[in-house]
Every structure is written in structure tokens, then in C-alpha cells.
Amino acid sequence: MSRRYPEPRMFRCPDRLKPHYDAVIIGAGGHGLAAAYYLARDHGIRDVAVLEKSYLGAGGTGRNTAIIRSNYLTAEGVRFYDESLRLFRDLSADLDLNLFYSRRGHFTLAHSDATLRTMRWRAEVNKHLGVDSELVGPEVIRRECPQLDLSCGGHTPVLGALYHPPGAIARHDAVAWGYGRGASQRGVEIHQQTEVTGIRVQGGRVAGVETNRGFVETGKVLSAVAGYTPAVMEMVDVRTPLEVHPLQACVSEPLKPWLDTIIVSANLHLYVSQSSRGELVMGAALDPYELHSTRSTLDFVEGLAGHLLELFPFLGEVRVLRQWAGLADMTPDFSPIMGKTPVEGLYLDAGWGTWGFKATPVCGKTMAHTLANDRPHPLIEPFRLSRFEEFDLVGEKGAASVGH
């Protein structure tokens, strides 16, 4: 435990951009850095620059509520997120950084018959695919979270829940730092405050990227910028069906640990868990309109507080410390967009809506594979951009619009 300073830098900070890289990754969030890490580690592609217009982890990576789970509705989704969960479990050791990966058990509460029905659908699919997930009654919820008021203030009692014991939380920033360090140690360059202003395409192929610090030549570009995807894709005239909505969250003052589980209520549009520091980390549904802004709103935190007190009425005196917002790039089918684009050498990792953090490791791994082989990894084949033109959507939205 005793270590003497100075510790080495976690990530090198090269002074200048080189004129050429084998690959350029736009966006130093968890996804971009994970892709860089696996490119260097698994595919020997080390001459990589990760370009970040702000600071490392400035986007969704540092703004999400850090929940990890794999109880999705479709076979494609379950396989993909379950692989991510598996990678997450070993990630602290892999990256030699304690990510505070903490298995908590994830409850999605159902307050109505219709929600219960949807939960059963997910549970049945999950179980069929070997994911630990089941529909449970109030008695199991009471056992795992005795503080919860199952009567929910008396008017929308909790009828049951989808219980996913492997559901976990982790320290989100550290995931980006760990991947950044691992990538940097393997030769990847991370350039912060470096904004990509254009992508040069010649003969249908990527030739390089323009930045606020000059032109960089490269044959492979990965865009991993989530909410900024429409702006980056506009540079090459590629359309995506993304709608960007703000997604807000807030955090309480630290409390002595009392909430061991992750509690989600779809009916109440609420999720809450307690961080390792003791803060309650709380979120709600997307803002209902498109907006490219990370401003906060008062009605968000008012609504959230009301619903939280319906479930945990004794928390009235607990104070909310701060609120913030991130950008959620939503797809029509609630599944990501991953893989190749109409521009040769340009790869896309987008459509991360509200589910990006939990996919960080598997995205890194599969996008690295895709870049290295110029062929989509089998796990992400269903998430290809062309599915929208082909009307071959992934069925993840199935559950989302039912019974809420």
C-alpha cells in the first residue's frame, strides 16, 4: 500500500501532434480510450492518437450514474452487454486500477400490471440466454432493500420487480483514466484540448483529420463522441438517425452507507444508488425534447425528489448537493450504432443514449477489432448504421415503450 511519490503520470501529454498516425480516435471518453487500449494491446496498433476537444472523460463518461447491468430485452443486446459485464468484472485487475466495481443487485420496480408484464418478458429472455435475472415479488425486494416503502406512498404500490443480482456500479471517471493509462503505456498518444474540425476524405476514403492544432494524416478514424456525433458525421455528410436529448442527474450529500442495491422505477422515472463515498446518485428519464445543451432544470430535480420520497419517505431532510446534465444520443430502436460507415476507414461508435457507460469495455474491444480488421466484430454486427435504411431495427425499444 505504501507507495512513494512521485508516481508516474497516468497518461503522457505529448507537446505536439505528429503528422501521421495509423489511427485517430476522436473523443477521449471511456469508449475512445478503451478502443485505443485494445487496439494497442490486442492488435498491436500503437501508433494511435486520441483527440479530445475538452478534457479526458468530459462527456458522458463523467456524467452518467455509473450503473452496469446486462438484463436487456433482445438476444443481441443481452450478449453484447453481458460480455461487457464480464469484462468489467476483471477490469480493475486488467488495468491495475481499482475501479470500485461493486456488485449491488439491480431492481427495476414494477408498479403496474403492464410494467410487470414487460419485466416478465425481459426476465424470460434473460434466463433463456443465461443471464441471472428474474421477476420477483415484493418479499424479495423487502429482503434486499428493507428501507423501501413498497406501498409507494399508498397509491402505486410496488407489485414486483425485475431483479438482476449482477447489477453493479463503478467509479466512472476511473474507467476512462485506467484505459487512458493502459493505452498511453502502450504508446498511444492522448491529446486533450484538441478539437477535430474536419475529416479529409479522398476518393471515398479517409485521408486525415483537421484539428485546431493542424492537419493529421491517417487512414483510420474512429468517432466515439456520443452526443457530438451529428456534428462529426456532418463533416463527411453521413446522416445518422440520432436525436440528442439532455439526460440529467443529481447527487446528495454523503450519508453513512444504507442503500446496498440499485433501485430503478420505470413508472416513477427514477433510479438511485449509493456511491462508495456515501452520496446518493440519482437520475431520471430523458428530458422530453431535443436539445444540445448540458444545462440543468429545476423541474427535473423537483420531480425526482418527489418520486424518491415516495419510495424512501424518510429522506426528506437529506440535501441535494449538485445537479448536472449530459447529452444522450438516442437511436430510434434504443440500440447503439457501431461499425463501418459509407466512408472507407471511418468507423462509428455512437447512439449511446442512456446505456453508454455499461458498454465501455465491450465497445472498446469490439471497435478495436473492427478497426484492426476493417470488418465488424460479430457482436456488433446487428448494430450497424445501415440497419436504419434497411428497416432492420434491433428490438430493444420493444420494452421501452410498453407499460411506462
Place this chain on the structure above:
Amino acid sequence: MAKTATMSERLGPQPGERIDREQPVGITFEGRQYRGFRGDTLSTALWASGVRVLGRSFKYHRPRGIFSLCGLDCNALAENRDSTNLRMDTTLIEPGLEARAVNTWGGVQSDLYRFTELFSRFLPVGFYYKAFHRPRGLFPFYERRMRRIAGLGNIHPNRPLQSTPKNYDFCDLLVVGSGPAGLSAAIAAAELGLKVLLVEEDRLPGGTLGFQLSGQPETGTLLEELLGKAAALPNLEIRTGTTAAGCYADRWVALFDSRRLTKLRARGLVVAAGCYDQPAVFRNNDLPGVMLASAAQRLIHQYAVRPFRQAVVLAANTDGYRAAVDLQRAGVEVALVSDLRPQGEASGWREEVAGLRIPIRRGTAVYEALAAPGKRAIRGALLCPLDEGGDPLPDRSESIPCDGIAMSVGWAPADGILRQAGARMGYHEALQQYVPDRLPAGIFAAGRVNGVYALGDRLEDGRRAGRQAAAYLGKAGSEAPAEPPRRGEAFSHPYPVVPHPRGKNFVDLDEDIQLDDIRHSLQEGFDSAELLKRYSTLGMGPSQGKHSNLNGSRILARLKGESLASTGLTTARPFTSPVPLSHLAGRIFSPQRRTPIHARHRQLGACFMVAGSWLRPEYYLVPGADRRATIQAEAEAVRGRVGVVDVGTLGKLEICGPDAVAFIERMYTGRFAKLKEGRSRYLLMCDESGMMVDDGVAARLAPDRFYVTTTSGASDGVAREMTRWALTWSLKVMVLNLTGAYGAMNLAGPRSLEILQPLTDIDLAPDAFPYLGVREGRVAGAPARVLRVGFVGEWGYEIHVPADAAVAVWDRILQAGRGAGIRPFGVEAQRLLRLEKGHLIMGQDSDGLSYPSEAGMDWAVKGDKPFFLGQRSLSILKTRPLKRRLVGFAFPETYGGPVPRECELVIHGNEIAGRVTSAAFSPTLKQVIGMAYVQPELSAPGTPVPIRTGGCRLVTAHVVELPFYDPGNLRQKERPA
């Protein structure tokens, strides 16, 4: 009985003190009894009794005392029987209060967690990222131990829900802060005729006028004068104890007081919130006895408590000298003033201090506060001259005995609200302070937050801001200078930070972050303000960096060799100070909708279920009968005789206007242009991607008027979407949502006609009122719209009446049907009846990605119309092979196994081949029937449908044609027997 401690440190009466000496208050802290006065806070009552250790720090559990005394002492948090994380520095004492410090093990005096500090050498910044994760299996073990020491106060799971009211308010101008600048801004603006609200976080107005007195009685007089002027202005309201905690778009401001949240729309905003006194960073600068000079002044003037017996004042501005004067006058022996500045103080306050025979050391820092045993107090200050570069020269240090150090080395603007409102702060080199350098329209700043310090200047700056705001809001004659009077010497030292080889020089007291932690974070690459915050947790504690962000930035800038202008600030987010969830939640508005007939259902023994925002009867309890039998009996009554169901939850929209037909044709998939008056037709709505989102019935009441129903859950959403599309398409159409205005019931069964006819003036003769007809008339005396529908597959009437008439109509129908054996039926029987007819329920037999072809609904889609929502997508989907198909399935009558549940899976060759959407035992058909999505190749009648039910068991039904019951629809169309 335990002895009550005496108030040994209480001073004689002070002008303007906040305590009521007539009213002593007894309290208990950590099991010991103390006495204070009404008006004391927990911290001041204890400090008056000589208590120094009020709390323990978050990480190392070091003793902490009074530091700011303005609501930011986040190491002095208490809990009692029903409250937690109480800020002791601002929590008023009440008789019988029993409190203890949060997060200790065995009490605040000898907290056993303090031993974590012994390991602090091994716990550098971010250490926890580098430990405990190997081997993987052991982290849960460490985690459990870490969770034991994590967090601050305990929750009280039995505490009842508090319901607080919320308030809405408006004003022309909101002024934040009631110091000299805020008061004079508010007065100036009110004198020009604006409706002004001034809010003050403290429980009394005045800001620095209430505690920075320094023997100047005129300060108190000035406050009285200003308050007198304010009181004479009827259009100026002052609210104390009220915090402007958040500023959102368009000056939507969240104001909090002890009782409620007020949401205020201000046309203009003046922020005169002042500054936060900033600490110096030196070894042991956190121990009880080291405090901000402003805290010492508050103790003296507001609470008549002697902060210390012997003090060293560490100063880098005039305010420090003034504090020295205050201390000396209060009977504190000021050993000396240590001034960080080589040139010392230029103002007349230097002579004032010298006149009190207090020695002054220029260019000298406190190098270390010398800890008393157990670090529960300090016993002296180690002073150390600074070299020309500002670095300490420890060889020449000098030890001064004292029990207190008062620091006044700089100020950080209280700019949270300003920055949330969109102000950009820039670093002012001459003032060594961030000041607003670009303000959005309608937002103004005044006073210290604006970089203005001299008292006269602050008054002038307030006036200027108030007049500017009035000019902005269109008041004539309100000319004002554009520039604030920023002048004089800096009140902030550029680098009040003293390194020490043994550390414990704290930058952030909330989070126990030392100088070296910041250095190490930078060395590890976390070298921007935002990264530093996230890695070191600087500024992430309960006080949100109000005492640490500025010093953190100064250190970061120095280490990087930059100016503060380029180092920048982290984003300012709500809230400026933490807000209780109860205030945010208010009365908790979770409306539950009930139909007008709700009370009758209750009388009839209904079991209710939640359906969207509605409560609906699931079935009507019959003593002695079980749920399933009851539901089946209700269904049988409809098939055999007659039943009535409350369908008042249906969305009920009226669509009228010259473009009503065109609008409906665009919104829905069917064709309605030729629908005759007095006729109705099924409606199906898709979204733009062709997915089915809603269905209902359209009844044409007039050429330009339709009455449209939606599903129960969708009414508000559909009405909203319709309004949006009507605007988008610029159609002359009006959408009225009458869902709550009408009640509705469906009278169904072979005997429905004979029951209804005597109650209505509408001619129900089948020829006069055919299937799918619509009539307006009177039912049981009430104006009614009656639709002949067939959702449950029997002869029936959907009767819509004004909500206030619904109960009477319901009663009359039940009464009239008594002889025919009428029975009210609930949602479950209705679901069963419609299942027998193979009718879909949107959201149950469809999901977010179901489109008409999959559900056998192509008959409802008229693809050759010019346009409707989803048309393009559906035409593309038509060219693609179906992935699944909704089919009916049935078990043989001999089947005795379980009834599959909705959403259980159809399994084919060990793969998922579909899912059940509805299933039930049909009393009419005497077999288990259901609907399921299956792969198209499994959809032919007669194909086995293996369903996994109950988790493991496979049961096999077979595909059958839909509907199950009365395929010719004869029962709903032909004259009943």
C-alpha cells in the same frame, strides 16, 4: 446528574448581538449538557462553553472546530434523533436538543477512526484507486470495511414524510444579498419604481455590516439607515433566511427558506452575494482554533462569544487588521499580526493596530499551527518570514503561544448564481480576484462579488447596479455609470499557501485534501481544473469548494506556471448551497385519476388496478368466489345476458375545423373522408417509423367535427402529438381533450337494447341505429353520445355523457337491467371477452416495434392515401419479409396444465421463437386460448406452439384462426334474440 458546563467564553453584551440573554437554552451534545441562549447556534453555544472539538474530518477524522460560521463548516455536522448532517454553525439551538457529531466511532472527543490519520502517509491522493483490487475476489471484503467508514450522517428510516408547500412568485428585480451593495441596489431600483425582492441567506440582513465592525459604531448606524429606507419603500420586500440556490433559464430562480421552495421569475437580477473569506494553507490550518477572521468577528459581534484567549492574526488585507482590532476590543490578547505582504498594510488601519500595541510582522507567514495534545486545540503559531519569492524560511521561524489564529488573506466571489445565470468570470490581476467580465442581458453584479471593496464604493456600486437594472427594465431617468468602482489594493493574496515538509496543510477541509495531494494529482496527469477536481475530489464535498476551489486553482496555476486566467474554473452548477429533498419534492404531486363512477365501483366491491394514471375496477369481488371464477362469471354474464363496464378512462378528443378530415387522414392509417355523419370507424395510429402506437374509434358528428377515442393510457400523449402536428402542418383544426369532461360506459350483451331503449330518446331499432352508428340524444336525462360498438363481441352501446351525469346514468342502467340480470364487469373480463374476439390491446398485444402487417392489421391501413404518419416506413416494410406474426393459439379442451402467462416465450428448437401476449381460459369456448408473436414459418393454423411456462415446463398449444368466437360478427351486428 451531569454537570452543565458554564459559558466561560461568553462576552458581555455586544451591540447587535443575536442572542437573547433572557432565554437560556439547555442542550446536550455528545451526552454532555451545555447551556446557551436563544439565538445561539449549536456551534456558538458550544464554543461559548469552551468546547473546541465540534466534529471530525471526513477522511482522517481530525478534530475540527468553528471555521467559517456561515453555513460552510462541513466538518462540524451533527445528527440527532430525526435529523442528519445538520450544519452546527447555522443550526439554532432549541430546548432539549440532543445532538452528536456525525461519522465518529466512540464520540467526537476520542473518535477511534482518528487512527486512519496514522496511515495518512500511505494514503496519498487517489490511493484507493491503486489498492485493494488484487486479487479480485478480495475487493468485496475491503469494500465492506470501507463502506463502514464512508459517508457522513446516518439516515433515520422511521422519520415520517414531511410535506412542504411550494410557492410561486414574480418580481421585476431580484437582488441577492443584503450587504451594503445589495441593500443600496434594491433601494435604488425600488426608488425608480421597480417591484424588488431582496433575499438574504443569513437570518438577519446586513451582510458584512453585521460583523465587520472594527469599533466603528457608524457601521451599525448605516445598516439601520439602509433598512429604514428599505422599509419605507412599499415595493421593496426583504426576505431573510432565504437562499437563492439555483438560477435556471430565463431567470427562473429557486429560493429556499427553512420551510419551502419558492420558484420565482425575475425580470432582472442583481447579484450582490459578496465573497467567501478564504483560508491560508499552512500546516495544521484545520485544527480547532484556526478560523477565518470573519468567523471570529461573527462570534464576537453576533453571538458575544470570545473566539480565543490569545490570538495570532494572519493577514494579507485590510480586513485582517480590522479583525485584529475587533479581537483586541473583545478582550482577546492579540499576540501579533502576521502580514503575508512584504510591504504590509498601507491604510490607516495599520496605525489603528499599532496604536493598540499589537506588533506587526510584514512578509511573514504562519508556517504551522502548533497542535495541543490530541490535536484538539492549538497551543501556538510557528511564524516564518518569507523570502522575496514568497517561500518560507523555516530556519528563522519563531514560536508564538496562542490558542487561536484568525486568517484574512483573501476573498472568493460568491458567484454561483451569477455563473449559473451565464456570467463569465475573468481573473482581475490587480485585485487578484475573479470578477464578472461579461454579464448576460438583465444580470448585474455589485459589491465584493464585483471586485468592489471600500464601504462607500460598495454602496455606490449597488446604486449603480440597481439603476442599470431599472434602465434595462425600461425605467426612465435611471442613468448610471457603466463601470464598477474597482480600485485600491487587492484584498486577496495571490498565493496564501505555505508548503511544509510534513504536510497537513489543508486546501480542502471537507475532503481532507492537502497541498501535496494537489501536487501529486498534477504529477499523475490530472492537470486541468476539471480533472483535478475529479481525481482529488477537490471541491466535491458538502461546501462544494467554497473555501477550496480558489486556493486549488492558485496552486494548480503556480504548478503549471500559468496565470489563473488560463487555468479557469470548474463549471458552476446548482445548487449554491444544498437543498433538502423535502423542499424540492413539495407536496409530491402524483395525481391518480378516477372516473366519475369510482365511488359506485367501490360500493359494488370493486378490486382496483392501476392502469396508467387511472384506477380501474379489475373485477367486482363476490364473497366466497375466487378471482378467476369471478372474472369468468362476469364474462359469461355479458355473453349470456348483459353487462356494463366503465370505459371512462378512454381518451376522448373532439377534432373540429374545416381541415378536420384532412387532419384525421394524416394522423391515422384509415380513410375517413367518406365516413358519413352518424357513423364511426376503427382508427389505427402509427408513428413515423410505422410502429403501431394507438387505436380507437372516430365518430363523425358533423362534416367538420369528429369525436375520437384513444386508449386509456395514451389520451394525453395523443392529444399533445395532435396539437403539435396540427401546428406543424398549419391545418385549420382544433383538438379538444375531453377525456376528463366525459364519463363513458359500455353496455354489452344480447339484452342491452331492451334495457337501454326505455332510458333514451334515441331510436335504438337496429335499422334506425345500425352497427357502428353514432347518435346524439339523451340517456337517463343526460345529453349523451351513443356509439354502437363491438369490442367485446356482443350487441352493445358505448354511452358517453358529461362527467357530472355519469353516476346517475350508471345507476339508472343498473336499475333498469336488474330484471335482465345485468352485471357490472371489470377490466379483466373485458380483456377476456376481447381476447375471444381476437381484438388487440395496444401495448399488450403490440410493443414498441410492432407494425400492422405483423399484427394482421393491414385491413386498417389504406396505403394509397396521399399521406399519413408512418406511410413511407410502412411501404418500405411491406417489401421486407415479416420477422414475426401475431397468431391465435388454443389448447385442447382436455388440457389441464397451467395457463401461460403474458410474455412467456415460445420456444422452437431451443431458440426463442416468439412470445405470448395474451392468454386465458375462455369460459365460452371451454379451453385455454391466447395470442402470441411467432416466427412466420410457425404461423400456419395447426402448427404447434411450444410455450415455456413457469420457468421450465414446455406446454404445447396449436395455432388457430382468429377470432376464436363468432367469426362472422353476427352477435354484434344481427338483431339480438
